[in-house]
Amino acid sequence: xxxxxxxxxxxxxxxxxxxxxxxxxxxxxxxxxxxxxxxxxxxxxxxxxxxxxxxxxxxxxxxxxxxxxxxxxxxxxxxxxxxxxxxxxxxxxxxxxxxxxxxxxxxxxxxxxxxxxxxxxxxxxxxxxxxxxxxxxxxxxxxxxxxxxxxxxxxx
Amino acid sequence: xxxxxxxxxxxxxxxxxxxxxxxxxxxxxxxxxxxxxxxxxxxxxxxxxxxxxxxxxxxxxxxxxxxxxxxxxxxxxxxxxxxxxxxxxxxxxxxxxxxxxxxxxxxxxxxxxxxxxxxxxxxxxxxxxxxxxxxxxxxxxxxxxxxxxxxxxxxx
DNA sequence: TTTAAATTGAGACCCGATATCAATTGGATG
DNA sequence: CATCCAATTGATATCGGGTCTCAATTTAAA
Numbered sequence: 001x002x003x004x005x006x007x008x009x010x011x012x013x014x015x016x017x018x019x020x021x022x023x024x025x026x027x028x029x030x031x032x033x034x035x036x037x038x039x040x041x042x043x044x045x046x047x048x049x050x051x052x053x054x055x056x057x058x059x060x061x062x063x064x065x066x067x068x069x070x071x072x073x074x075x076x077x078x079x080x081x082x083x084x085x086x087x088x089x090x091x092x093x094x095x096x097x098x099x100x101x102x103x104x105x106x107x108x109x110x111x112x113x114x115x116x117x118x119x120x121x122x123x124x125x126x127x128x129x130x131x132x133x134x135x136x137x138x139x140x141x142x143x144x145x146x147x148x149x150x151x152x153x154x155x156x
Numbered sequence: 157x158x159x160x161x162x163x164x165x166x167x168x169x170x171x172x173x174x175x176x177x178x179x180x181x182x183x184x185x186x187x188x189x190x191x192x193x194x195x196x197x198x199x200x201x202x203x204x205x206x207x208x209x210x211x212x213x214x215x216x217x218x219x220x221x222x223x224x225x226x227x228x229x230x231x232x233x234x235x236x237x238x239x240x241x242x243x244x245x246x247x248x249x250x251x252x253x254x255x256x257x258x259x260x261x262x263x264x265x266x267x268x269x270x271x272x273x274x275x276x277x278x279x280x281x282x283x284x285x286x287x288x289x290x291x292x293x294x295x296x297x298x299x300x301x302x303x304x305x306x307x308x309x310x311x312x
Numbered sequence: 313t314t315t316a317a318a319t320t321g322a323g324a325c326c327c328g329a330t331a332t333c334a335a336t337t338g339g340a341t342g
Numbered sequence: 343c344a345t346c347c348a349a350t351t352g353a354t355a356t357c358g359g360g361t362c363t364c365a366a367t368t369t370a371a372a
Contacts, residue, residue: 017318017369038359049321054360070280076359089274098272104264109283116254117288118245124226125281127265132273173338173349194328205352210329232328 004030007065016059021048025056035069035077035097069097070126087125093134160186163221172215177204181212191225191233191253225253226282243281249290 004026008018016022028044029036042053057078060066067081072092079097086101109120160182164174172178184200185192198209213234216222223237228248235253242257265276 015318019319019368021320051322051361052320055319058360089268089272089276091274092277098274100268100272102264102267104260105281108258108260111258112245112256112283113285116245116256117291118247118254118285119291120245120283120285121248122285123281123283125261125279127268127276127279129269129274129276129278135273135275171349175338175350177351207330207353208351211350214329 007060007063010063010065011059014063021045021052022056022059024048025053026060029057029060029066029078029080032078032080035071035079035095037075037077041078071095072128087127089127089129091131091134092128093130096131098131163216163219166219166221167215170219177201177208178212178215180204181209182216185213185216185222185234185236188234188236191227191235191251193231193233197234227251228284243283245283245285247287247290248284249286252287254287 007026008023011022012018024045025041025048028041031044032040038053038057041057042048042050045053048056057066061068061078064081066078067086069077069079069088069090071077072090072095082099082101084101085103086099087103089098089100091097103125105123105125109123112118113120163182164179167178168174180201181197181204184197187200188196194210194213197213198204198206201209204212213222217224217234220237222234223242225233225235225244225246227233228246228251238255238257240257241259242255243259245254245256247253259281261279261281265279268274269276
């Protein structure tokens with residue numbers, strides 16, 4: 001059974017109807033490269049309305065079929081989810097994204113819960129850096145653009 | 157010297173001109189409650205143009221005078237920064253935000269760097285949960301809205 | 313086959329944010 | 343203090359991701 005069929009099955013189980021549009025969007029998503037925008041999906045799934053693409057993406061997000069990555073330029077991209085909980089390591093130069101799941105945040109959240117009385121539900125961790133390849137090429141002066149968008153993402 | 161004057165000084169040092177508009181925006185920001193939107197600031201700093209408010213906020217973001225919090229409903233809010241690196245613990249019910257800085261992410265990023273060859277620059281961690289107060293009141297059924305927006309934030 | 317409920321798509325609309333550009337102003341300089 | 347110009351402003355247009363509306367269509371259960 002293809003990955004796509006597997007998702008279709010999950011859609012059905014959730015009580016969603018299997019429509020032509022949804023199939024087309026799903027196919028388009030599965031055919032995307034590492035990360036993409038809803039716009040990319042729209043172009044790849046002709047004949048499906050804008051609203052429907054967004055609606056379908058929301059469902060896929062909900063089913064954890066896709067996840068979102070905050071890119072270094074502040075734009076939100078999507079990617080097909082690896083199974084389970086994970087985080088992203090984004091290269092600020094070339095934009096490649098690595099997944100990682102070894103997250104010691106567990107102990108952190110446990111401590112936090114203890115200290116604050118919160119019941120921790122989930123967390124979102126994105127890590128930014130420069131990949132090995134980009135580190136080896138000339139450490140070129142950051143462009144004005146890069147600096148601007150870096151500020152757009154900074155949240156510490 | 158007031159907090160505001162201190163920021164003004166930093167603006168000058170950075171080569172920014174001290175204008176009436178910037179003063180008004182800064183005053184408005186400093187007068188905000190725990191977290192706020194650019195719109196709030198706009199209302200609080202009459203006579204300053206929309207674009208200028210946004211521009212000033214970007215500078216303040218850059219100076220780390222304010223930081224951004226991703227609220228549970230997917231909206232981006234601002235808050236006056238506590239000094240230095242920190243993260244947010246956001247209550248998904250009432251929206252209150254706690255800062256915390258004890259972040260063991262250091263060891264995680266060190267491991268990551270080792271494993272991937274990345275040079276880690278920074279990270280963004282937001283934690284979502286339910287605060288003590290909200291946990292004690294009726295654990296009411298989540299509204300359709302709540303579920304929808306929760307999906308909007310989920311990125312794991 | 314019928315039928316009610318879910319879904320669709322075109323388009324309006326929303327909202328946060330940026331771009332444009334002529335008019336204004338801060339502040340370094342003489 | 344007066345001059346002057348680059349930085350800044352603000353009105354307005356525009357952008358981009360996303361949602362809302364609603365009549366028309368489609369799904370799948372009976």
